[in-house]
Amino acid sequence: MAVGLMAELIIAVDGPAGSGKSSVSKAAARELGFGYLDTGAGYRAFAIHKSNFPDLELAQLIQNFDYSISIDPDNELVMLSGVDVTAEIRTAAVSEAVSFVAKEQLVRNLQLQDARKRITDCPNRGVIVEGRDITTVVAPEAILKVLLTASPSVRLERRGLDGTEPAGNILKRDLSDGQIVDFITPGEGVSLLDTTEMDFQSSIAALVKMIRDVNK
Template structure:
């Protein structure tokens, strides 16, 4: 792998998105939110005519799903078929539906290839890639692999602070039920061999960023000097 890749897995509310973005910013790396592609696909199914009735389990998503995302952590944007969906994919309807999309093997296989292609074509010398099966399935060869977790109570509180207008029932569906659905596909609560654990339950944002940067410092000199 020519680029230095930091792969970060973790459940909703663990802090992986905000922390990964800040780590990328401080390192001068690209930032790739792989969950955005799943959300964008869910948005497409809910909103685009050509996705109405489309069998996602067998569809040629490389042809049907016109997707693009910026890897610049300071200029984050997501589009589908020319539609700017950066804000739309964060809406409750999409957040509640995305687990139905993400559990399909055909979708996950496509997303794996999409992520690998985006990393390979990145203009930066390194990329921080965050998601839910990045360390074990998508980029197991990444120079640094991290599982970022936090207690369910902490994760629910963090997501509630981000989504102040979301009901308790909707929040439960977006976090706890998404955990249950995704855990049937990939175990993102226990670090696989070689994956570093960062538990942010008792850490604030800056402390979590520092913990990740410290792990990068341990790996980057050895990897880049080889």
């Protein structure tokens, strides 16, 4: 494919919490020289925004939502109203709150439009976009759609080890988010990548191989 002014190779990676989709996707993007977009960061930033203005109606919150994110896998930066919230969006409090805002259809519409614009504006040859409903809603036209999973016990162990979120929150988020989108069952044209028996480096290698194979 010719290289243009926007990403021509869109890779969509879906999967449940603790599956490793964020860390694996970011590392694969780094290896391939692709952009990397974590769409979940937008929901997390909105959860912070909502907590900052608890008295505002949802429509006002959406209108005043000033959010940006870097798509450089080597420069993770999330800004909310001019403030760096890169670390804050990963706190347990935000992880607890994010499922509640994600249930709001107006918020989902906002995040959908934002993600699609960032994909279109990506200057890299390729971009790996990851999140909960990427393969079915955000980027169903992706050249490669991957459902990256692991067994519940492995996901709990991984999230407990990285210390970013209490392990018990993972299954609660699965149940909550599963009422909105089906992120467990691969849809038509979606490739399954089960990392239950893989370590981190093997998971990266597997995703990179899938991307290279589809782009031969």
